[in-house]
Amino acid sequence: MSFLEGTFSVKDKISPSYINLLNPKYIEIDNMFYSSILIINYYREQDDLILRTLIDTNINLNISLFYEKQDIYKTIRDLTYHIGNVGVDLKNNNQNRQDIDIAAFTYNDAKYIRKEMQINNEDLYFLYIYITTFSSNIKELEYLLNKIEGILQSKGMQTRRAYFRQEQAFLSTIPLMKNGEELKEISKRNVLTSGLVATYPFISSAIFDERGIFVGTNIYNNSLVFIDRYDTKKYKNANLCIFGTSGAGKSFYTKLLILRNRLLGIEQYIIDPEREYETLCNNLNGTMLKIGPRF
Numbered sequence: 001m002s003f004l005e006g007t008f009s010v011k012d013k014i015s016p017s018y019i020n021l022l023n024p025k026y027i028e029i030d031n032m033f034y035s036s037i038l039i040i041n042y043y044r045e046q047d048d049l050i051l052r053t054l055i056d057t058n059i060n061l062n063i064s065l066f067y068e069k070q071d072i073y074k075t076i077r078d079l080t081y082h083i084g085n086v087g088v089d090l091k092n093n094n095q096n097r098q099d100i101d102i103a104a105f106t107y108n109d110a111k112y113i114r115k116e117m118q119i120n121n122e123d124l125y126f127l128y129i130y131i132t133t134f135s136s137n138i139k140e141l142e143y144l145l146n147k148i149e150g151i152l153q154s155k156g157m158q159t160r161r162a163y164f165r166q167e168q169a170f171l172s173t174i175p176l177m178k179n180g181e182e183l184k185e186i187s188k189r190n191v192l193t194s195g196l197v198a199t200y201p202f203i204s205s206a207i208f209d210e211r212g213i214f215v216g217t218n219i220y221n222n223s224l225v226f227i228d229r230y231d232t233k234k235y236k237n238a239n240l241c242i243f244g245t246s247g248a249g250k251s252f253y254t255k256l257l258i259l260r261n262r263l264l265g266i267e268q269y270i271i272d273p274e275r276e277y278e279t280l281c282n283n284l285n286g287t288m289l290k291i292g293p294r295f
Contacts, residue, residue, distance in 0.1 A: 036169030058222035
């Protein structure tokens with residue numbers, strides 16, 4: 001009897017069973033709630049990496065950064081036109097005091113950007129940053145959103161929650177390289193080439209070797225640590241020391257390492273004077289050699 005091949009594809013396997021878009025504050029996908037935050041403004045000058053504190057937390061995060069390089073000649077032309085118009089307004093002085101101050105700021109900023117582009121060969125970019133957090137509990141999701149906003153605001157960043165735009169923000173923070181048009185006007189911020197350094201995201205102190213074994217979690221950001229101690233190109237030797245108080249789990253941890261090395265097919269030789277690993281050796285179909293003095 002022959003069977004015809006079905007139409008079930010890989011896309012069907014990874015697709016969620018349901019997506020709920022009815023709530024403007026979050027998206028629900030397979031009992032998991034997702035909500036996004038847009039960064040809409042920053043300090044005029046940044047001396048540190050703006051995402052360092054956020055990335056080093058153990059919050060569930062998806063972060064997307066989009067850079068759009070602007071045409072240098074068109075930008076200089078537009079800046080020159082803007083500087084001329086604002087300069088005339090400042091000379092006429094027909095506005096109130098607050099309008100004059102705002103105009104003066106934009107006038108000086110435009111002159112600074114034009115100078116950096118003409119003299120220091122800087123490029124102008126539009127910067128967009130979107131952050132999505134997720135949780136299986138709505139109350140925890142709200143707690144995470146408040147925590148993220150507090151961290152960002154302490155670094156001089158203004159935020160806005162993506163209410164009624166949760167779907168677009170969610171799609172912009174998954175690996176589709178899609179910058180939602182509905183979000184761009186809200187979160188667009190101009191930045192020069194030198195300012196892009198402050199947005200560098202790969203700063204987490206994670207250790208991950210491709211052929212490594214799991215040895216624990218990072219105490220700073222809760223990331224998983226995988227180490228291949230036998231990678232001679234990266235490490236000088238494969239020595240490992242395990243310290244801890246009595247009952248802390250040193251022997252249990254050592255046995256876990258033995259099991260994980262065995263799964264990778266790594267040969268291991270254990271010197272066991274107290275025969276503590278005899279049961280483990282038998283369960284792994286190992287060979288036990290009894291060595292003792294001859295009489």
